[in-house]
Amino acid sequence: VDADDAPSPRRGRPADPNLDDALRAAAHQVLTEYGWRGTTIERIAERAGVARTTVYRRHGSVHGVLLLMMGDLYSTAPVVDTGSLRGDLVMIMRSVARTWRDPAHVDYVCALLAAQRENAELGEAYRAQMKVRREDTTQIVRRAAARGEIRTGLDPGLLLDLLSGVIWQRVLLDGAELGDDFADEVVDAVLIGFATV
Amino acid sequence: VDADDAPSPRRGRPADPNLDDALRAAAHQVLTEYGWRGTTIERIAERAGVARTTVYRRHGSVHGVLLLMMGDLYSTAPVVDTGSLRGDLVMIMRSVARTWRDPAHVDYVCALLAAQRENAELGEAYRAQMKVRREDTTQIVRRAAARGEIRTGLDPGLLLDLLSGVIWQRVLLDGAELGDDFADEVVDAVLIGFATV
Numbered sequence: 001v002d003a004d005d006a007p008s009p010r011r012g013r014p015a016d017p018n019l020d021d022a023l024r025a026a027a028h029q030v031l032t033e034y035g036w037r038g039t040t041i042e043r044i045a046e047r048a049g050v051a052r053t054t055v056y057r058r059h060g061s062v063h064g065v066l067l068l069m070m071g072d073l074y075s076t077a078p079v080v081d082t083g084s085l086r087g088d089l090v091m092i093m094r095s096v097a098r099t100w101r102d103p104a105h106v107d108y109v110c111a112l113l114a115a116q117r118e119n120a121e122l123g124e125a126y127r128a129q130m131k132v133r134r135e136d137t138t139q140i141v142r143r144a145a146a147r148g149e150i151r152t153g154l155d156p157g158l159l160l161d162l163l164s165g166v167i168w169q170r171v172l173l174d175g176a177e178l179g180d181d182f183a184d185e186v187v188d189a190v191l192i193g194f195a196t197v
Numbered sequence: 198v199d200a201d202d203a204p205s206p207r208r209g210r211p212a213d214p215n216l217d218d219a220l221r222a223a224a225h226q227v228l229t230e231y232g233w234r235g236t237t238i239e240r241i242a243e244r245a246g247v248a249r250t251t252v253y254r255r256h257g258s259v260h261g262v263l264l265l266m267m268g269d270l271y272s273t274a275p276v277v278d279t280g281s282l283r284g285d286l287v288m289i290m291r292s293v294a295r296t297w298r299d300p301a302h303v304d305y306v307c308a309l310l311a312a313q314r315e316n317a318e319l320g321e322a323y324r325a326q327m328k329v330r331r332e333d334t335t336q337i338v339r340r341a342a343a344r345g346e347i348r349t350g351l352d353p354g355l356l357l358d359l360l361s362g363v364i365w366q367r368v369l370l371d372g373a374e375l376g377d378d379f380a381d382e383v384v385d386a387v388l389i390g391f392a393t394v
Contacts, residue, residue, distance in 0.1 A: 036311040113307045
């Protein structure tokens with residue numbers, strides 16, 4: 001029996017930033033080398049140079065370590081206000097594309113997608129972060145609407161879903177690299193449909 | 198040591214459709230109950246009522262079973278030719294949305310995304326199927342372009358990436374249900390940008 005099957009991570013311990021940083025770095029390495037199935041508390045602890053009981057006590061299970069790794073993944077988005085919808089969206093898409101160019105990020109998100117079907121807390125934490133991010137980007141669309149930059153009768157949520165969805169399609173499915181022109185090209189194509197000008 | 202760590206599935210055995218159907222059904226059940234981490238040859242074999250050595254001999258590893266489950270996932274798309282770009286795209290999006298409404302499909306794809314980072318053969322097989330599907334949908338866009346239905350200077354591949362990407366965004370990230378109006382709404386929003394009319 002593998003303690004990784006523990007249903008829910010426990011987060012009752014006081015934070016120890018140094019230890020958690022070491023565990024995060026170790027978990028990224030193990031994930032890249034062994035994939036999600038091969039990412040065990042044993043391997044993470046060994047890589048971080050700590051006892052496995054230390055990891056179990058702090059994070060409960062390997063799903064708890066995945067939650068630790070999530071950190072504030074999506075709360076670090078820059079607040080953007082260039083004065084135009086196109087300018088704002090291009091800046092955000094460039095920032096997101098940079099994140100996705102890191103193979104460790106792709107490894108992490110692939111593991112998370114499988115893990116959220118195994119552990120509801122992970123899925124909720126991820127969606128909560130995405131929701132905060134989405135509120136920020138929705139502000140951008142609202143300001144643009146107030147400036148008269150958006151066609152009426154279209155769903156601003158759909159505009160944002162199209163922009164983020166195309167990244168998932170290209171990176172996760174096609175295994176494509178997001179080139180330097182990616183952000184501009186996608187924003188322009190979508191804005192032809194959504195913008196008034 | 199878990200034989201699931203075997204790097205690559207072996208497919209040398211002659212096909213036995215009945216056994217493979219039983220294994221596919223068992224694997225879907227195990228995946229839903231235990232998630233990708235908990236999906237083992239042992240559990241699949243037990244659920245299918247066969248010896249685990251039988252599964253190992255036929256499919257090599259649990260990644261081999263995932264390859265078996267892939268089957269012809271994407272080769273069964275209907276050939277669509279309604280005479281208009283909008284009509285064709287709505288039909289395809291409705292068909293894809295139906296597939297994604299099945300939670301077993303979502304479980305499978307989430308497992309596959311994690312598993313393709315562990316086993317290159319799986320990722321290649323998936324991308325090969327997507328490529329065939331993409332060639333079919335590209336035909337649709339080409340016919341529309343020949344009818345003068347598409348703006349010049351826009352990338353038809355991007356049109357298709359936007360349409361499939363939004364499904365990933367909504368189902369995998371938001372955990373949303375794709376409603377009855379989904380296909381029409383998305384196709385209309387994207388076509389405002391891409392269509393000449």
